[in-house]
Amino acid sequence: MEDDTVVLDLGIGNVANVRKVTGGTVSTDIGETGKIVLPGVGNFKGVMEALEPQRGALLDAVEEGRYVLGICLGMQLLFHASQEGEGKGLGIMEGEVKRFVGVRTPHIGWNRVRFEKDCPLFKGIPDGSHFYFVHSYHVSTDDENMVAGSTLYGEEDTGVRFPSVVWDGNVFGVQFHPEKSSVHGLRLLKNFRELRT
Amino acid sequence: MLAKRIIAALDIKEGRVVKGINFKNLRDAGDPVQLAKRYEDEGIDEIVFLDITASNEKRGILMDIVKEVAEEVHVPFTVGGGLKDLQGVRELVKNGADKVFINTAAFQEPELIREVSDTLGSSNLVIAVDAKWNGDIWEVYTHGGSVPGGKDVISWVREVEELGGGEILLTSMDADGTEDGFDIPMLKAVVEAVNIPVIASGGAGKPEHFREAFQVDASGALAASIFHYEKYTVGDLKGYLKGCGVDVRT
Numbered sequence: 001m002e003d004d005t006v007v008l009d010l011g012i013g014n015v016a017n018v019r020k021v022t023g024g025t026v027s028t029d030i031g032e033t034g035k036i037v038l039p040g041v042g043n044f045k046g047v048m049e050a051l052e053p054q055r056g057a058l059l060d061a062v063e064e065g066r067y068v069l070g071i072c073l074g075m076q077l078l079f080h081a082s083q084e085g086e087g088k089g090l091g092i093m094e095g096e097v098k099r100f101v102g103v104r105t106p107h108i109g110w111n112r113v114r115f116e117k118d119c120p121l122f123k124g125i126p127d128g129s130h131f132y133f134v135h136s137y138h139v140s141t142d143d144e145n146m147v148a149g150s151t152l153y154g155e156e157d158t159g160v161r162f163p164s165v166v167w168d169g170n171v172f173g174v175q176f177h178p179e180k181s182s183v184h185g186l187r188l189l190k191n192f193r194e195l196r197t
Numbered sequence: 198m199l200a201k202r203i204i205a206a207l208d209i210k211e212g213r214v215v216k217g218i219n220f221k222n223l224r225d226a227g228d229p230v231q232l233a234k235r236y237e238d239e240g241i242d243e244i245v246f247l248d249i250t251a252s253n254e255k256r257g258i259l260m261d262i263v264k265e266v267a268e269e270v271h272v273p274f275t276v277g278g279g280l281k282d283l284q285g286v287r288e289l290v291k292n293g294a295d296k297v298f299i300n301t302a303a304f305q306e307p308e309l310i311r312e313v314s315d316t317l318g319s320s321n322l323v324i325a326v327d328a329k330w331n332g333d334i335w336e337v338y339t340h341g342g343s344v345p346g347g348k349d350v351i352s353w354v355r356e357v358e359e360l361g362g363g364e365i366l367l368t369s370m371d372a373d374g375t376e377d378g379f380d381i382p383m384l385k386a387v388v389e390a391v392n393i394p395v396i397a398s399g400g401a402g403k404p405e406h407f408r409e410a411f412q413v414d415a416s417g418a419l420a421a422s423i424f425h426y427e428k429y430t431v432g433d434l435k436g437y438l439k440g441c442g443v444d445v446r447t
Binding site: 012013014016017020021041042043046073084104105106107108109110111112130132133134135136152153154155177179180181182183185186 | 287293394
């Protein structure tokens with residue numbers, strides 16, 4: 001079952017490093033079964049264009065209950081739209097993607113994730129652990145039910161707290177790069193790999 | 198809070214790490230993958246590879262290393278050195294570099310910054326800037342610090358930000374190699390001039406130097422020899438910084 005995972009290749013970044021940890025295969029097609037990983041390097045519009053032929057299949061896969069993990073831009077694609085570009089997001093989750101305001105942008109480096117929910121991806125990872133981020137846009141949502149983890153960029157009173165892990169049933173998104181986040185990131189990917197329906 | 202980054206630099210030539218590496222218990226101190234893994238275990242936050250391979254025919258070797266580092270090492274790494282165009286950048290990213298840095302080509306043809314950031318997103322694009330005090334301004338140098346560019350570092354970094362550069366890797370040619378500390382006045386001026394992250398480079402010799410760089414709000418600080426010779430481990434350095442109230446990842 002676990003080797004059914006498909007790491008979707010959207011043409012810009014390297015996805016072999018993600019596949020190495022999640023197992024499965026790299027493909028430009030999500031296939032019929034198994035988990036789906038949406039990695040993300042690039043900008044919203046360009047990547048969404050690359051993803052467009054898969055849109056219908058992806059939405060069906062979510063309906064069918066296949067596990068999906070969006071990483072960085074791959075998480076942002078789960079939402080409706082982004083300020084970064086005109087491309088339409090997948091709209092699987094309610095919310096939008098905004099550019100940081102009032103803080104040094106891009107947000108690059110290791111920041112803490114505060115666990116907001118008892119999410120299966122967090123198994124074995126201490127609350128408040130550091131993960132590696134590199135992004136200029138962040139998710140903003142009114143639906144707190146799906147915010148599994150949050151991160152503060154800047155000071156508590158003047159900074160921005162944004163959803164860094166989102167979770168709705170079989171769909172997960174992480175704003176950081178778990179494949180670049182050393183032991184905690186590898187554990188998170190292992191947890192995804194071990195999810196069972 | 199975003200932790201301050203401690204970054205190790207490795208010079209690579211034809212696939213081998215060059216310049217003094219003196220780690221104990223390393224079977225092969227010239228193997229970039231092995232060294233990068235060692236740094237990850239020690240708690241480094243990021244690794245920068247500067248490729249100084251002269252001939253183009255041998256760039257394939259670099260790509261193999263980038264691929265291997267991407268699969269074996271689980272902290273971010275940045276690669277650069279002699280990059281001239283979008284194609285070169287794409288090739289590195291495709292092979293697994295998390296970020297790329299451009300120096301001379303960006304200075305000679307600033308539109309390249311926009312071209313790269315439009316394709317890759319600016320977050321993954323680092324502009325390396327070498328500068329030194331000429332008695333009047335901090336002047337930008339290109340071609341590995343050998344050619345004066347005639348431009349003030351402050352106006353150049355502002356231009357870089359405007360064009361979509363994601364981060365500045367600022368090397369002080371005056372401080373580089375001295376181990377007397379980063380050029381704090383220049384660093385401070387650059388940090389204040391832009392709203393993108395700035396990495397301090399050149400001059401790190403002891404833990405206090407890192408604290409000084411973070412006091413003027415550098416986002417990260419880079420060093421080579423201080424780590425290579427095990428004068429201080431990354432752990433020692435982070436322990437010291439934490440004691441000073443600097444937020445670091447431990």
